Amino acid sequence: MSDQPDNQFNDDKKISTLYRAGSTAQPPKHIDQAIRAEARRSVSSTPPRVRSPWAVPVSMAAVLALSVSLISLIHEEAPTVSDIRSDVPVIHTEEREITEYATKEKSAARQETSSDRLSVTEITDMAQPDIDTEQKAERQKTKVTKPSLQKSQVSAKIKEELTFDAAIETSDEMSQESVRRIIPQPKSPSPASGRAGASIEFSTGLKKDLGTKASENCEQLSHSACLNSEQCSLVVNEIINDSKTLVCRRSMSHCDTGFIQRSDTKESCESRQGCMYISDPCFCPPDVLCICNGGQPPQCQPRKNGTPLQSE
């Protein structure tokens, strides 16, 4: 049995050898030449793609350069923080101007003791020379770029700010007043009161536009605000007739209109024709700590015939 595969193997080997021995055919020479010639023609007709050794580095460098330039271009065109801030100074400048105007106005008001009121235009004109050239240029730019922010708006801002300042100063003044009440002092107006008066005078000038609004809402004002108002007066409730029960009502005469109860003095009241100053030494404003408390706030009322001055 084992001989059979060996015989088969030997027979197969002999067949293969015999077959190869009989295979002597070769392609003719002219076919060889034709095929080789065709190969040469095909190569010569299409030039080989020669890859430069620098092709890859050069292409990489080009891509890199393109990327860098693109990124830098994007960075240039994108709004940066400084670009965003370039808009801010427009507002910033306005605010700074407003602050400067306010400072100038306050200082001017403090120097001015007369009742002449400065218009916003005058204030602006006064403030102008103090603004440096750069700010002027910015302001010009602001005027051009933001026409909506004109003098009227600036003046409104000034008014708001000065009203607030005046209230603070008046509060300071009232504190001094209460101290004077606790410790009796001579009647002559102190420099501080003069200063406050000027400030209030200036403030009242600016508060002219706000007067109507204040008069409409007298009853809604707090006692402290009422004392600072020109159009409103804090008075004793006549119905209850209790000195501790005060109401804020609209000023009813030329004497109490424009008279600020918290800060105006007797002289400022009685300088008005036919007006008399009435005050209660124990009246204490709501935001001031006093020893005694009660009585009505200072009043500037029309003098009635035969009415004696209470303060006297």
Next chain:
Amino acid sequence: MIQAVYHFHRRYSIGKYVIHDNNDENLMLKFSRDGDVSAFDMLYERHKVPLFRYILKQTRHHHAITEELFQEVWSNLIRAREQYQPSARFSTYLFQIARNRMIDHARRVSARPVSDPETNHEDIANAGNDDPSLHAHTADCIEQLQTHVSRLPHEQHETFILKHEGEHTLGHIAEITGVTLETAKSRLRYAMKKLRELMPEECL
């Protein structure tokens, strides 16, 4: 530096890189990418005889058709050189082209090529002239074998020729003919069995 030495070896085929550099696939790549005609010449020298004989046997020794098909196969290879991908052995690729060309040809003529007895005798006579050691007996055996081989069924015939002319392994034969390894093995086994049976004992 190492790269330069390697390039030198590649270019001039020196040292251990000769074997690797001059394999069929690299030669074909050199020809297709670099237009290296000498690489094509080397390939042609290696494969022209097996391919010619394979076609010749498949056409049953019809020389005119064999020459025509043989030239067509190489022309196809030259034209499609840019598309060559060394994913398979070059010889497999080449014999696949040849096989496809023969199938196309068979479809064209709508008949299987018939063997040419005159050509057969010529081949055998040539074989005898090439090798003087072959005796008349051997020449007779060769003639008988050629006749038996040509009478094999087509699939067995093809497998036998690919095995003995192209020196292909059974795996490559299966790849060229598009069948499984087992089928190729089976075809060859049947072919050999039939030839053993047909061949006279004095020839074996």
